[in-house]
Amino acid sequence: MQATLPARLYGCPDAWARERTATFGRAWLFLGHEAEAASPGDWIATDVAGHRLLAVRGKDGALRAFHNVCRHRAGPLVQGPAGRCEGELVCAYHGWRYALDGRLRAATGFGTVEGFDPRAFGLLGLKLEIWRGLVFVNLDPEAAPLAGHVAPLETLLAERGLEIAGPALRRSHDLACDWKVYAENYLEGYHIGSVHPVLAGELGSAEYRVHVEGDLVVQEAVGVNDGPQAGVWGWLWPNLGINVYRDGAMIERMTPVGPGRTRLDYLFLNDGGPAVLGDALEASDRLTAEDARICEAVQANLSAGAYDKGVLSARHETAVAWFQSRLAEVHA
Numbered sequence: 001m002q003a004t005l006p007a008r009l010y011g012c013p014d015a016w017a018r019e020r021t022a023t024f025g026r027a028w029l030f031l032g033h034e035a036e037a038a039s040p041g042d043w044i045a046t047d048v049a050g051h052r053l054l055a056v057r058g059k060d061g062a063l064r065a066f067h068n069v070c071r072h073r074a075g076p077l078v079q080g081p082a083g084r085c086e087g088e089l090v091c092a093y094h095g096w097r098y099a100l101d102g103r104l105r106a107a108t109g110f111g112t113v114e115g116f117d118p119r120a121f122g123l124l125g126l127k128l129e130i131w132r133g134l135v136f137v138n139l140d141p142e143a144a145p146l147a148g149h150v151a152p153l154e155t156l157l158a159e160r161g162l163e164i165a166g167p168a169l170r171r172s173h174d175l176a177c178d179w180k181v182y183a184e185n186y187l188e189g190y191h192i193g194s195v196h197p198v199l200a201g202e203l204g205s206a207e208y209r210v211h212v213e214g215d216l217v218v219q220e221a222v223g224v225n226d227g228p229q230a231g232v233w234g235w236l237w238p239n240l241g242i243n244v245y246r247d248g249a250m251i252e253r254m255t256p257v258g259p260g261r262t263r264l265d266y267l268f269l270n271d272g273g274p275a276v277l278g279d280a281l282e283a284s285d286r287l288t289a290e291d292a293r294i295c296e297a298v299q300a301n302l303s304a305g306a307y308d309k310g311v312l313s314a315r316h317e318t319a320v321a322w323f324q325s326r327l328a329e330v331h332a
Contacts, residue, residue: 001312002324002325003310003312004310005309005327008308009331010181012259019327023049023327024139025140026140028129028136029136030240030251030253031044031045032046032082032167033134033135033267033269034063037082039084041087042082042083043078043084045068045078045081046081046265049256049257050258051067052076053137060101064101064125064128065128067123070094071122075092075096076091077091077123079092088105089123095108095109103119103123107121127139127141127143129146129147131154132154132163133164134251136149149214152214152216153242156218157244162232165248165249168271168272171265171266171268171281171284173288173292175295176299177261177296182262182295183323185291185298186291187219187317187319187323188317208222215237217235217322218235232244239256241254248269248277248280250266250268252264252266260299266284268280268281
C-alpha cells in the first residue's frame with residue numbers, strides 16, 4: 001500500500017523552491033513548436049516554475065535558447081509568448097543590445113567602466129533540442145540528450161503511424177491549485193466517471209489502461225478505434241501532456257507559476273489551422289472546466305488542515321504513485 005504525499009507539500013513555498021530547482025531546473029521543458037519561430041529574428045518565450053525561457057531564430061537559421069534576462073540589471077529581453085525582433089534582442093529596461101547568437105553587441109549608453117569586458121556579458125545560454133518540431137530546453141548543461149527522454153513516445157508514435165502537425169492555436173487557463181494536483185489528476189482515469197460525464201459516454205465500455213515507461217506515462221482507452229478519443233495520450237515528465245490523434249494533436253503544459261498556482265498552456269496542432277478546431281476546442285474547454293473545478297476543490301481541502309495523507313489505488317493510480325515517488329525524492 002502506498003500512501004500519498006503529505007498535504008503540506010501542495011502550495012508550500014519551501015516545496016515550491018525545492019521543485020523549482022531539483023525538478024524543473026534539471027528537466028527538459030517544452031517551449032513551443034519550431035514553426036512558431038520560422039524566420040531569423042522570430043522568437044518564442046515562456047516561464048516555467050519561475051524560469052524565464054527564450055528561443056530565437058538566428059541569422060544562420062539556427063534556433064538558440066537563452067534565459068530571458070539582460071546581463072546588466074536583469075531586464076527582460078522579450079515580453080509575451082512570441083514575436084519578432086529586427087536583427088537583435090534589446091533589453092526593455094536600459095536598451096542593452098544583443099546579437100541573435102547571444103553576444104552583447106552594445107551596452108547602450110553605459111559609458112567607460114574599468115574592467116568591463118563586453119565579451120563576458122553575453123546572454124546566458126540553455127541547451128535546446130527539437131523532436132518532431134517540438135522545441136525543448138534544459139537549464140542543466142550536463143543534461144542527457146532529449147532523444148532518451150522521448151524515446152518511448154517516439155516508438156509509440158512510429159508504431160502507430162502518427163505524425164505531429166504544425167501549430168494552429170495557443171490557449172491558456174489559470175488554476176487556483178498546485179501544479180502537482182493537476183498533474184496527478186491528469187495521470188489517472190479513475191475520476192472520469194465522476195468528473196467527465198460526456199467523456200465517459202464517449203469511452204463507453206472501453207478498458208482504460210495506464211502504464212509507465214521511462215519518463216513517459218501512456219493512457220489508452222482500449223476498444224476506442226475511430227471515435228473522438230482514438231489516438232495516443234502521453235505525458236512526459238515533469239509536466240507535459242502530448243495527445244496525438246489521427247487529425248491533429250494537442251500539447252498541454254502544466255505550468256507552475258507559484259506555490260498553489262498553475263497555468264495550463266495549450267498548443268493545438270493541426271495543419272488545417274484554427275478554422276478546423278471547432279470540436280476540439282469545445283471538448284478541451286469542457287474537460288478543462290470540469291478538471292479545474294475538481295482540482296481547485298481538492299487544493300482547498302489540502303490547504304484546510306484536516307487532511308494529511310491518503311492512499312493510492314494499485315488498480316487505477318499506478319502513474320500517480322510513480323509521479324509521487326519521484327517527487328518524494330526531491331523532498332526527502
